Amino acid sequence: MQPRSADDTGLQVDLDRLPDHLGYLVRRLQRWIFKDFIQTLAPFDLRPAQYSVMTVIHANPGRSQMAVALALGIERARLVHLIDGLQARNYVERVPSANDRRSHALHLTRHGGIAFDRIRTLAAEHERRVAERVGPEQHKALLRLLAGFADG
Amino acid sequence: MQPRSADDTGLQVDLDRLPDHLGYLVRRLQRWIFKDFIQTLAPFDLRPAQYSVMTVIHANPGRSQMAVALALGIERARLVHLIDGLQARNYVERVPSANDRRSHALHLTRHGGIAFDRIRTLAAEHERRVAERVGPEQHKALLRLLAGFADG
């Protein structure tokens, strides 16, 4: 085998000022976290966005798609497809709203509620792995530092 | 105008345990940061991934696409398109490698180097806005907490 060359993969690469950009660090962490979430939730084939939608519907039954979209910072056009998918799996139902015939009241179905119990268990397991990865103290510090940040 | 109804947008929405998930908080922060980055760099129409690639090539001229891809955690198939775009704008050039005829040595062009100087200025301006948004102390704390995290 040849000695590795000057432009080879094996050599260290200088990231220069990238680590001074919070966006760079945050993005890399987020990718790792999402990858672990998706793997952990693989038995339910549930992605982070779907989990956040189910969580909000579970905690706020009867709210409209707009309310959920605004709370999560998801485009309402995107939420349509997310709800479509969850509805197709019989996790979520759109109930005609009594007050405003334009909107739907969102609820978890019975099946969705039962699934959500187990989904939550896996999500908690995932979070333990995140804490382990970044360090328990760092995990607490990060939750505290980022608490209440809304990207409005 | 009617009083707002029970499932209306105006009411508070309970996020339940979402804020205990680091992934949720990190994702929302990352979206805000990227949005600001894209706006700030709009004069160059440069996105975060393109900026990271130019930064690494600038700091490590002559390295291969694989080396850059590994350093940034970008799929090599994806990097092909990123380099294509930067090359089409005459920011980056692929030079045939002397040692390994399979690979290209990546360099910023003269034009790319000049642009990068100004791009860096805008990126620093962006970072000041990030620090302002999360708070200067929190910004420092976050950089320290996330330093060295690699999503390998």
Next chain:
DNA sequence: TATTGTTATACTCTATAACTATA
């Protein structure tokens, strides 16, 4: 046999615009 760059495909997510039915 393994690696580099490339092409191709599929899916997720973001961003917009336009349409409908209601308000």
Next chain:
DNA sequence: TATAGTTATAGAGTATAACAATA
């Protein structure tokens, strides 16, 4: 006029698989 939901489109990013040239 404005809003809720929907449909459609375009682009970025991720994940794979396969191929040619080269190691």
